[in-house]
Amino acid sequence: MIHEMWAAREAKIARDKGIRYIIQVQGGYDVFRKADVDSVYSAYQHAELITCVSDDIYACLVFLFPEFEQKIYRLHLSVEEDLFKPAEHKENIITYMPRKLEKHSTLVLNFIARKLPSSWKIFPIQxxxxxxxxxxxxKSKIFLSFSELEGLGLPPIEAALAGNLVIGYTGQAGKEYWVDGQFHEVNCGDIRTFSETILSKIKEIDNGYFDFIEIKENITTLQNKYSPAKELDGLRGLVDQLKKG
Known part of the structure; x- marks a missing residue:
């Protein structure tokens, strides 16, 4: 199993030694990160299978290598639903991850700093x-997503399972789980709209207008979509594919 960023280098080593290999693609936008187009193409050309973990990665691979579509295989990740779940009593907390697009998150926090109600606080996850x-x-009620060209950004899913509203960027791959009501997309770089959306949702929550029943329904949908059973089914299918080869 070879990671997509090192596919060109490690695939050549494997071929020289007569070793069959699979390329596991975790980011559709990282395929050419460590090598040129020709050497990457050769790596994918000789791979037994090419696996990926999101609809967006699959679409990227089919776009890049349409002639290899038959050996591109979608796997499914699972998220620990027993770990990521809402607390019995939520607090007026907004969470975010500073390591993601730090310039963007700093701007958003500065934009809302003087408008944020005193009853709310912002908590960085680091x-x-x-x-x-x-x-x-x-414990938090709102999670800010600063995903950037993700293969499949897990933090927004985890935040949603924990009962948060998710506001921000999809990172492209996030579109497959960006369900209405709980997720609110902002175009990457639109700092003003990002800030306005946060303040608007805070107002809805403070005034009791937000429908948390809808969030519970979304959580069930996400639990089914990213369940261990679905992940296991995908792995069994992968084994079947290898047996055919």
């Missing part, structure tokens, strides 16, 4: 283990 992230997301 330097935490998975349990700490889950606990923080479980």
């Amino acid at each position: 330097n935490m283990n998975q349990q700490g992230v889950a606990e923080t997301l479980s």
